Amino acid sequence: MENILEIKDLHVSFDTYGGEVQAVRGVNLELKKGETLAIVGESGSGKSVTSKTIMRLLPKPAARIKSGEIWFNGKDLTKLSEKEMQKIRGSEISMIFQDPMTSLNPTMSIGKQIMEGLRKHQKLGKQEALQRAIELLDLVGIPNPEARVKQYPHQFSGGMRQRVVIAIALACNPKVLIADEPTTALDVTIQAQILDLMKDLQNKMQTSIILITHDLGVVANMAQRVAVMYGGKIVETGTVDEIFYRPKHPYTWGLLSSMPRLHSKTDELLAIPGTPPDLSNPPKGCPFAPRCPHAMKVCVEYMPDYTTLSETQKTACWLLDERAPKVEPPEIIAVGGAGK
Amino acid sequence: MTETAEREKLIEVKNLKKYFKVGKKAILKAVDDVSFHIYRGETFGLVGESGCGKSTTGRTIIRLYEATDGEVLFEGKNVHAKMSRKELKEFNKKMQMIFQDPYASLNPRMTVKDIIAEGIDIHGLAKSKKERDEKVYELLETVGLNKEHANRFPHEFSGGQRQRIGIARALAVDPDFIIADEPISALDVSIQAQVVNLLQKLQKERGLTYLFIAHDLSMVKHISDRVGVMYLGNMVEVAASDELYDNPLHPYTEALLSAIPVPDPNYERSRERIILKGDVPSPVNPPSGCRFRTRCPLATDICAQVAPKLREAREGHWVACHLYDDEYKHAFNK
Numbered sequence: 225m226e227n228i229l230e231i232k233d234l235h236v237s238f239d240t241y242g243g244e245v246q247a248v249r250g251v252n253l254e255l256k257k258g259e260t261l262a263i264v265g266e267s268g269s270g271k272s273v274t275s276k277t278i279m280r281l282l283p284k285p286a287a288r289i290k291s292g293e294i295w296f297n298g299k300d301l302t303k304l305s306e307k308e309m310q311k312i313r314g315s316e317i318s319m320i321f322q323d324p325m326t327s328l329n330p331t332m333s334i335g336k337q338i339m340e341g342l343r344k345h346q347k348l349g350k351q352e353a354l355q356r357a358i359e360l361l362d363l364v365g366i367p368n369p370e371a372r373v374k375q376y377p378h379q380f381s382g383g384m385r386q387r388v389v390i391a392i393a394l395a396c397n398p399k400v401l402i403a404d405e406p407t408t409a410l411d412v413t414i415q416a417q418i419l420d421l422m423k424d425l426q427n428k429m430q431t432s433i434i435l436i437t438h439d440l441g442v443v444a445n446m447a448q449r450v451a452v453m454y455g456g457k458i459v460e461t462g463t464v465d466e467i468f469y470r471p472k473h474p475y476t477w478g479l480l481s482s483m484p485r486l487h488s489k490t491d492e493l494l495a496i497p498g499t500p501p502d503l504s505n506p507p508k509g510c511p512f513a514p515r516c517p518h519a520m521k522v523c524v525e526y527m528p529d530y531t532t533l534s535e536t537q538k539t540a541c542w543l544l545d546e547r548a549p550k551v552e553p554p555e556i557i558a559v560g561g562a563g564k
Numbered sequence: 565m566t567e568t569a570e571r572e573k574l575i576e577v578k579n580l581k582k583y584f585k586v587g588k589k590a591i592l593k594a595v596d597d598v599s600f601h602i603y604r605g606e607t608f609g610l611v612g613e614s615g616c617g618k619s620t621t622g623r624t625i626i627r628l629y630e631a632t633d634g635e636v637l638f639e640g641k642n643v644h645a646k647m648s649r650k651e652l653k654e655f656n657k658k659m660q661m662i663f664q665d666p667y668a669s670l671n672p673r674m675t676v677k678d679i680i681a682e683g684i685d686i687h688g689l690a691k692s693k694k695e696r697d698e699k700v701y702e703l704l705e706t707v708g709l710n711k712e713h714a715n716r717f718p719h720e721f722s723g724g725q726r727q728r729i730g731i732a733r734a735l736a737v738d739p740d741f742i743i744a745d746e747p748i749s750a751l752d753v754s755i756q757a758q759v760v761n762l763l764q765k766l767q768k769e770r771g772l773t774y775l776f777i778a779h780d781l782s783m784v785k786h787i788s789d790r791v792g793v794m795y796l797g798n799m800v801e802v803a804a805s806d807e808l809y810d811n812p813l814h815p816y817t818e819a820l821l822s823a824i825p826v827p828d829p830n831y832e833r834s835r836e837r838i839i840l841k842g843d844v845p846s847p848v849n850p851p852s853g854c855r856f857r858t859r860c861p862l863a864t865d866i867c868a869q870v871a872p873k874l875r876e877a878r879e880g881h882w883v884a885c886h887l888y889d890d891e892y893k894h895a896f897n898k
Contacts, residue, residue, distance in 0.1 A: 266752040381843045411613035411779065413840045416823035420839055438753055441782075441825030444832045463827040482757035483827055484786035486809065492764070493786065495757035499722050 227295075228432050229278070229317075230401055231254040234292030236270075236277050239285075245504045247273040249456035251292075255400065260426065260433040262443040262464075264479070265453035268500050271436045274453070275402045277302075278434075279319055280309045296400070315345035315396040322405035324385035328377040334361075335373035341395045360391040365421060372460050383414035390421065397429060404436045418444055440483060444468060449536065452476050455501045455511025457527075460538030471557060472531075472539040475512045481556045494554055510542065518543055518551045574741060574773050575602040575625065579634035582617075590848045594620040596797040597634070599874065604740075607767065607774040608807065609788030611781055611820070612786040613844055616794040618777050625775065626659050638741070645748045650836035657687050660734035662745035666726035667851065670718040676729055677714040683737040707762060731762065733772070735770075743775045748783065760787055781824055793817050794829050796855040797847055799874055803853045803881040813883040816856045854886070866895045 236248040248270040255261050263271045276282050278294055280301065294301040296317065301309070318341075321327040329337055338357040342348045348356065354373070361369035364387040376386055386406065393401055402420070407415040419442065426433060435446055443450055443464065450467040452460045452475065460473040471477055478496040498515040501507050507514065513523040523542050531544040543551050580826045582595040595617040600610040623629050625636050625644055636643040638659065647655065660683075670679055680700050681690075690696035701711040707728040718726060727747060740898035744763065748756040764787065766772060778784050784791055784805070791808050793801045793816065800812040809859055812818045822838040840859045845851055851858050857867040866886055877888040886892035 242826060266754060293846050383843055410845075412781070412823040413613060413819060414843065415825075416837060416839050419825070420837070439825065440753075440827035441832075444829045445825040453572055468827065468829050480827065482754050484760075484782045486782045486785060486821075486824060486826055493757035495761050496754035497758070499724065499755070500752075 225256040225259070227254040228257045228297075229253075229295075229434075230295040231274070232293040232295070233279070234274065234277060234294065235290035236273050236282065236292075237290050238287050240504070243504050246506050247287075247456055247503055248277065249503075249506060251453075251456075251458055253451055253458065253461075254473070255432050256449075257432055258426075258430050258436055259446045259449060262435045262437060262447035262450045263444055263453055264437060264440065264450060266438060266444075266500055268503065269453040270456040270503075271453050272404055275319070275404055275434060275436055276558060278400075279313055279317060279403060280304075280306075280315075311345070314341045314398075316398055317400040317402065318393040318396070318398040320386075320389050320393050320401065320403040320406045323409050324382055324389050328385060329390055330377050333374050333376055334380070338373075338388070338392050339393055341392065345396045356395070357391075360395055361388070362389045363394075363425070365417075366391075382410055383417060386410060386414075386418055387421065390418075390425070394425060394429065394431070398431060400434065400550060401426075402434045402436070403432045405438070406435070407442060408437070408439070415442075422446070440468075440479065452479070455506065456503055457511060457540070459510075459512065459541070460537075460539045462534070462539075466534065466537040468559075470537075471553065472533060472537070473512075473541050473549075474516045474518055474543070477517075477557055478555050481554045485556075494556070509539070510513060514551070520548065565784065571603040571606075573601045573637075574604040574639065575775070576637040577601065577621070577625065578637070579635070580621065580624060580631055580636060581633040582620050582629055583632040586848060592848045593797050593850065594847060596793070596850075598797070598799045599634075600792050600799060600802055602741075603772060603789075604636060604773055605767075605771055606789040607776050607787055609791040610775060610777045610783035610794060611779060611784050611791060612794035613779065613820075615796070615844055615847060617797040617847070618794050619745055621794070622661070622745050626661055626743055627655075628661075641787060653687065657683075657737045659741045659743070660737065660739040662727070662730050662734050662742060662744040662747045665750055666723050666730055667718075667750070669730055670726060672718055674705075675715050675717060676721075679718070680714075680732050680736050687737055689737065699736070700732075703735055706735065706766070707732045708758075711732060722755075723751050724758060725752060727759050728762065731759075731766070733767065738770075739772070739774045741775070741778070745777045746779070747776075749778065749780065756783065763787065763819060779894050781820060782826075782891050786898060793820065796850055798855055798884065800856065800885070801881075801883045802874070803883075807878075807881055811878075811881075813877055813881065813888060814856075814885050815860050815862050815887075819859075819861075853886075862896060864895045866892050 231251055231253040234248055234251045238245040253272055265271045289302050336356050339353040342353040342356055358369045358373050366372055366387055407418050447464050449463055451458050454475050460476050480492040496515055500509045509524045509526050513519040528540045528542045530540050532536040532538050540550055577600050580595055580598045591896040612618045624631050628758055631644045633639045677700050680703055681696055684690050690699055700714055704711055709728055748759050786804045791805045792799050795816050800819045812821055819838045819840045842859055853869050854867040854872050857863040872884045872886050874882050874884040877883045887896055
């Protein structure tokens with residue numbers, strides 16, 4: 225399948241009073257047409273910064289792209305002027321944010337907010353845009369769209385607001401949709417509705433989705449491919465089956481086994497000891513080494529290269545080096561079927 | 565199950581109601597006629613979506629809110645009865661709370677030592693400054709921090725560490741019962757497991773009883789012995805945690821369980837999900853009869869007319885739904 229978006233060796237840093245914080249440290253990613261790629265990781269792992277860099281929504285002047293390229297449609301997004309970027313943002317690449325309470329403008333009717341992009345990017349007239357806004361509200365499952373289009377965000381519940389946000393994001397038929405924790409602020413029954421809606425719309429519109437989340441359940445439900453981020457780097461990527469059933473990186477093992485299972489009783493969760501690294505002073509070697517139960521001398525000194533395990537799976541871990549001792553994943557993963 | 569019948573009930577909540585006034589006339593019935601009990605030494609999980617009244621229930625039990633009606637018995641004594649200052653102090657010592665937000669629940673201007681020792685000071689549990697310090701150091705070790713942390717301020721800690729400080733504070737007065745209100749929701753997955761393991765370890769060592777309030781059902785299942793499911797101010801189902809997850813009786817519990825995405829792609833691909841329509845109605849103006857009926861796939865006329873009562877459908881498994889009531893069962897032709 226062809227790549228619609230390609231990130232090459234991206235480095236992003238924030239300048240703070242405490243010095244430079246290297247939030248993203250050499251990320252390579254590609255997004256294929258029509259797929260859902262999940263980026264998982266803990267807070268501070270760089271997943272949101274990566275997505276905001278694609279949208280060029282990083283705060284200025286604190287953040288800067290140190291190096292790297294983001295290729296979309298034959299253009300390097302990191303080199304575009306703000307004006308050129310505005311043409312892409314919201315029309316070809318759009319974004320859904322985590323908090324539906326703050327991502328809508330409280331002083332504008334939701335109709336107006338949906339129409340904004342349609343009028344600007346697609347140059348629709350007022351009436352056409354309004355018509356399209358009503359269609360979109362209907363598409364995302366908001367009952368009585370003709371009346372609701374005139375209402376304001378506070379008149380909607382959290383789940384309904386997230387539907388509105390999705391309607392805005394999809395208004396111009398984007399090729400790429402970035403969803404940054406789209407359901408984290410929602411209750412589970414509402415989350416199920418929104419995930420269902422996103423899948424349904426993806427089928428209809430053939431949008432490629434980058435899903436950023438820390439919830440591995442959501443990943444298993446939505447994604448075809450997964451990239452696991454830790455300490456500003458991607459430590460493992462693969463198809464969902466590879467990541468969930470044949471993970472090779474100890475951090476992925478840790479993530480999977482620290483989640484409680486709904487279908488079995490375990491006495492104790494396998495917690496990952498310690499805390500994530502401080503990226504203002506990033507570790508020389510593998511960022512996970514200080515928390516890794518299998519860390520060797522080399523891990524602290526040198527960052528491992530990616531080992532290609534299959535056409536789709538790549539893992540950066542010294543354990544995969546032929547000189548390393550054989551280490552078995554924790555039982556819960558080895559048994560196959562996390563969750564069963 | 566006969567064993568449980570003999571177990572001591574540490575907490576008994578009877579027909580608890582907590583109403584809030586909103587505006588001039590409207591009344592928000594956050595908790596409406598909720599009854600349950602918690603045995604000594606167990607973990608009782610309380611789950612439900614936002615606005616279902618689970619936090620209000622917790623806060624009313626510990627007397628942060630006055631109950632509108634009903635009573636909470638702790639070791640047989642009414643928590644909401646008029647108490648002298650001395651009695652209240654005695655009660656406060658036995659029941660403690662851990663809050664959701666580790667950023668907002670610690671005073672930023674106090675050192676960790678003073679935060680943890682506040683309870684020790686109030687209850688006069690340390691005779692000298694040295695004893696006070698030692699107690700604090702010991703508590704810090706218990707929760708997996710060390711004594712170098714004692715003189716620091718909350719902002720110097722990560723979310724997981726702050727939650728540990730909150731736990732140490734709760735433990736300082738050596739309570740019997742701890743209410744943990746969403747203690748892990750603000751933490752990262754890998755850190756959540758650390759805190760949950762710590763809570764379980766402490767329970768084993770000190771024989772604590774927990775009320776664990778959360779919306780994350782898989783974590784609640786993991787930590788709880790019994791679980792209560794709330795919906796819009798009502799308790800809809802109470803059962804042992806395995807029983808509840810294996811045989812959910814209430815349609816809401818069933819939908820809630822089915823809504824949780826499981827970290828297993830094959831399972832996710834093959835499962836049929838019950839997707840509830842719409843949102844939780846407003847607790848200011850809840851539906852008549854069964855409050856879940858507006859979203860219930862099985863609702864019939866009777867559900868709008870009569871509110872179902874919580875009854876024991878199987879041994880130790882309580883449910884509030886007409887489906888399991890002999891009187892109304894015939895109305896559902898499944």
